[in-house]
Amino acid sequence: MSQPDIRDELNRSPVEPLLPVEKKLIGWSFGIGVVLLVALIAINQLFPLAW
Amino acid sequence: MSTTTDSPAWESTHSSSSPWINDDWLSVWIGLLIFFSALACLYGYDLLGWAVTTSVWIDPGQALSTVSKAYAALGGLGGLAVTYLALLAVLTVGAAALRANVLRFVAAFTVVFWFAYASWIVGSFAQIAAVTPADLQKYGISWSLKLTNEGGYIVALIAGLIIANAFPRFAEWLKEAIRPELYIKIAIVILGAFLAVTAVGKLNLATTVLMRGVAAIIEAYLIYWSVVYFIARKWFGFSREWAAPLASGISICGVSAAIATGGAIRARPVVPVLVSSLVVIFAVVEVLILPFLAQTYLWQEPMVAGAWIGLAVKTDGAAVAGGGITESLILAKSAAEGVRYQPGWILGTTATIKVFIDIFIGIWAFILGYIWTNYVNPSKSGERAKAIEIWERFPKFILGFVLTFVIGLAIALVAPAEVAGKLSLSIAEANTFRVIFFILTFFSIGVLSNFRKLWQEGIGKLAAVYLVSLFGFVVWVGLLISWLFFHGVKPPLAS
Numbered sequence: 001m002s003q004p005d006i007r008d009e010l011n012r013s014p015v016e017p018l019l020p021v022e023k024k025l026i027g028w029s030f031g032i033g034v035v036l037l038v039a040l041i042a043i044n045q046l047f048p049l050a051w
Numbered sequence: 052m053s054t055t056t057d058s059p060a061w062e063s064t065h066s067s068s069s070p071w072i073n074d075d076w077l078s079v080w081i082g083l084l085i086f087f088s089a090l091a092c093l094y095g096y097d098l099l100g101w102a103v104t105t106s107v108w109i110d111p112g113q114a115l116s117t118v119s120k121a122y123a124a125l126g127g128l129g130g131l132a133v134t135y136l137a138l139l140a141v142l143t144v145g146a147a148a149l150r151a152n153v154l155r156f157v158a159a160f161t162v163v164f165w166f167a168y169a170s171w172i173v174g175s176f177a178q179i180a181a182v183t184p185a186d187l188q189k190y191g192i193s194w195s196l197k198l199t200n201e202g203g204y205i206v207a208l209i210a211g212l213i214i215a216n217a218f219p220r221f222a223e224w225l226k227e228a229i230r231p232e233l234y235i236k237i238a239i240v241i242l243g244a245f246l247a248v249t250a251v252g253k254l255n256l257a258t259t260v261l262m263r264g265v266a267a268i269i270e271a272y273l274i275y276w277s278v279v280y281f282i283a284r285k286w287f288g289f290s291r292e293w294a295a296p297l298a299s300g301i302s303i304c305g306v307s308a309a310i311a312t313g314g315a316i317r318a319r320p321v322v323p324v325l326v327s328s329l330v331v332i333f334a335v336v337e338v339l340i341l342p343f344l345a346q347t348y349l350w351q352e353p354m355v356a357g358a359w360i361g362l363a364v365k366t367d368g369a370a371v372a373g374g375g376i377t378e379s380l381i382l383a384k385s386a387a388e389g390v391r392y393q394p395g396w397i398l399g400t401t402a403t404i405k406v407f408i409d410i411f412i413g414i415w416a417f418i419l420g421y422i423w424t425n426y427v428n429p430s431k432s433g434e435r436a437k438a439i440e441i442w443e444r445f446p447k448f449i450l451g452f453v454l455t456f457v458i459g460l461a462i463a464l465v466a467p468a469e470v471a472g473k474l475s476l477s478i479a480e481a482n483t484f485r486v487i488f489f490i491l492t493f494f495s496i497g498v499l500s501n502f503r504k505l506w507q508e509g510i511g512k513l514a515a516v517y518l519v520s521l522f523g524f525v526v527w528v529g530l531l532i533s534w535l536f537f538h539g540v541k542p543p544l545a546s
Contacts, residue, residue, distance in 0.1 A: 006321065010512050015288045021426040022284070022291070026277045033273025040266050041535055 072148045074233045079451035081141055082240025085484050086455045089244075092477030093462070093470050097121050099480040101137075102487075103130035103168075107200050109177045109190040118483045134487070135164050142228075151227055159228035167494035168487070170210045174203025182383035199379035204372055204493045208335065211497015222498050231331075231495035232306065235368035238488035240451035241481050242371070242402055247459030248478045249395030253543050260354070260400050263536040264407035267362055270532050271408045272415050275302030279520045287516050291427060292316065295419060296323045297513060301520050303415065304408050305330040305366035311412050311444045315420030315436060317428070328505055329513050333521060334369035335500050338493075341526075342373055346380035350388075353381050354537040355530075357397035361404030362529030363521075368492040374401025375489060396542035406449055413444035 018026075088098045100119025108114035115127025125133065139160055146156040174180060177190035180200040187195060198205065215222045222229075250257035280298035283289040289297065295316050300309035306327040313323030341363060349356035360377050364370040378397035385392055420436030459478065463471050 006325065006508060010289075010293070010510075013288075013290055016284075016290050018284055019427060021422060022280075025422060026281050029273045029277035033269050033277070036269045036273070037266060037532070040269070044263075044536060 074149070074230065075236065075447040077145045077148065078233055078236030078240060078448045081145060082237045082448070082451045082455065084141065085237075085241055085481050086244050086458075089477045089481035090458075090462075092480065093466075093473050097480075099484070101125055101130055101133045102480060102483040103127065103134045104483050104486075105172055105175045105200065105203075107175050107177050107180045107186070107190070108172075109192065114172055114175060118480050131168065135161075135168075138164065138487070145233075146227070156227045159225045163225060163228045163491065163494060163498075166210055166214075167207050167490045170207035170494060171203035171490045174198065174206040175200040179206075183387055197383060199383050201376050201379040204376055204489060205339065207490050207493040208338065208497045211494045212335065212500055213497075215498050215501045216503065219501055219504065222501065225498055229495045229498050231366075231368045231492045231499065234488045234491040234495060235371060236446075236448035236451075238485045238492065239367065239371060239402065239406070240448055240455055241485040241488070242398075243452040243455035244459040244478050245395065245482050245485060246399045246402065247456045248463060248475055249393070249399055251460060251463040256396070256540070256543065257399075259540060260396075260403050263358070264403045266532055266536050267358070267404045267407050268411055270362065270528065271303050272411060274528065275520075275525055276415075278524060279516070282520055283516045286519075287512060289512075289516070291423075292318045292322055293326075293513070295423075296326045297329075297516060299415070299419075300326045300330045301365060301517055301525065303365075303412060304370075304405065305334065307367070307409065307446060308412055308415075311416040312419055314444070315416035315440065316423040317420075325508065325510065326513065328499075329510055329517055330365050331369075331496055331499050332502065332505060332514075333517055334364055334366045335496060337364045337521075338369045338373045338376070342377040342380055345377045346384055350381045350384040352534070352538060353378075353385070353392060353397050353542055354400050354540040355533045356381055357400030358404050358533035358537045359530050361401040361408075362533060363526045365521075366496075367405055367409065368496060370405050371398070371402050372489045372492055374398045377401070391545040392542040393545045400537070406452060409446045409449055412446060413441040416444045417441045 085099070091098045097119050100117060101122040102118045103115055104118045105114055106116065115131055117123055117125050117127070117130035122130065139157065142160060143153060143157055146160075147153050177186070177192055178195045179198050179202050181187055181190055181192065181195040182197050182199055187193065196202065214225070246257075276298050279301045280294055283294035283297050284291070296309040296313040296318055299312035300306070300323075302308070309323045309326040309330060312318075313320070313326070341360060345356035345359065349359070356377050357374055360374045361370055364373045375398050378394065378401075381397060382392055382394060417436055417438065417440050420440060424435045459474070462474050466474075
């Protein structure tokens with residue numbers, strides 16, 4: 001693909017709406033990530049490792 | 052090679068008939084060769100003592116020496132020449148295995164090596180590198196930039212940037228030897244042994260760093276990725292084909308992740324290549340800024356600084372080498388304040404964070420590939436993501452890193468005291484090569500960063516996503532998480 005094509009594609013390509021599976025991927029990833037992080041922080045506070 | 056779409060992908064561009072011969076595996080073989088050669092010291096054979104090392108200097112004649120006194124007769128320049136010839140020989144064999152243009156590689160590597168190492172020597176000049184008042188007095192100077200001798204990495208980066216942007220044809224000519232991913236992976240394999248020797252005296256602290264590395268995985272894959280993907284798709288209107296590699300590049304570990312994701316979702320090759328180019332540009336900007344911010348604001352929390360660099364700087368090369376700069380800057384500042392930390396822990400934290408994140412690239416790429424080929428863009432031919440892709444996309448250099456770490460640790464813990472006592476010396480020799488590969492990485496990253504050409508390719512909109520995500524989110528969340536998990540954890544004091 002030539003360079004002008006890429007520039008045009010990036011600037012003028014039609015918007016693709018978020019599919020339900022993408023929304024699920026974003027939502028579940030973020031949700032699980034936050035829950036796991038909070039759990040790790042809690043474990044870290046409750047059972048601090050010695051050094 | 053310049054970071055342009057008409058360049059081949061900068062990870063591994065040369066196909067080989069064997070899956071065991073690619074940039075990734077080559078880094079393992081070369082890293083292990085250096086590691087095991089260094090271990091010969093344990094049995095009285097000093098195989099690598101001729102390697103060149105550079106001290107902070109005011110008189111150029113005092114800058115270079117061999118790492119082992121056993122080879123002092125060679126002199127600094129002799130050591131440098133032998134180091135160049137040895138690296139040229141080993142890497143040329145590697146280039147031949149990768150089916151690169153060997154003659155072109157020899158010529159280009161020669162230029163790359165001498166430019167890069169000259170940058171390192173310049174960076175060790177006392178008025179750039181000297182840190183403490185005692186150092187200033189020792190060298191008879193009244194001021195210095197206080198960059199430590201690892202400021203040579205910055206000099207190498209700037210030298211590469213000048214070549215890329217002022218002499219693009221020359222940069223293009225060098226491309227056969229511009230292999231930052233190969234160089235940094237070799238360095239990381241060697242780093243495993245160095246970290247083992249560092250960790251052995253403080254196993255509890257090492258375990259703490261490892262346990263807290265888990266948080267980095269969650270942060271990079273689950274939180275960063277989802278937010279960046281959302282921003283790219285919803286706010287900037289990128290297609291799925293562009294948004295997924297972009298999210299992986301910004302969130303996970305830059306080039307490797309963008310390429311793995313691009314392959315997994317069956318994107319056109321141009322997509323991950325362009326994203327990778329962007330990752331390199333931003334990594335350059337980050338490496339020039341973040342270590343100095345860390346030194347200014349986080350010098351009293353060295354491990355937070357190390358973890359932050361690992362989370363914020365994308366691409367293994369820039370992150371791990373940036374961790375090296377951060378460590379030297381913070382150690383220097385702490386020393387000036389009367390606190391002398393053991394070296395290796397800040398860099399070790401950065402490397403641990405990066406390696407932990409890298410381990411899951413294959414799994415994440417498989418998950419995305421599964422979703423894409425089944426739900427987002429199902430192929431009419433029935434092609435689906437396969438589990439074997441997890442192994443195919445696994446960064447193999449991590450195996451080398453783990454191997455050198457485990458062997459180093461085992462020798463330190465199990466071997467008779469007489470043998471274990473020589474371990475630090477032998478790993479110091481291997482570590483000399485780790486530093487040289489860091490220098491080559493920095494120089495290569497600079498040569499890859501042709502800002503003007505990239506802008507002409509229409510990368511502005513991609514850069515806008517990167518800018519918003521990186522400086523609006525990734526850097527700060529990384530700092531918060533690093534603070535939460537490493538706040539109060541200090542490296543051991545130097546004895």
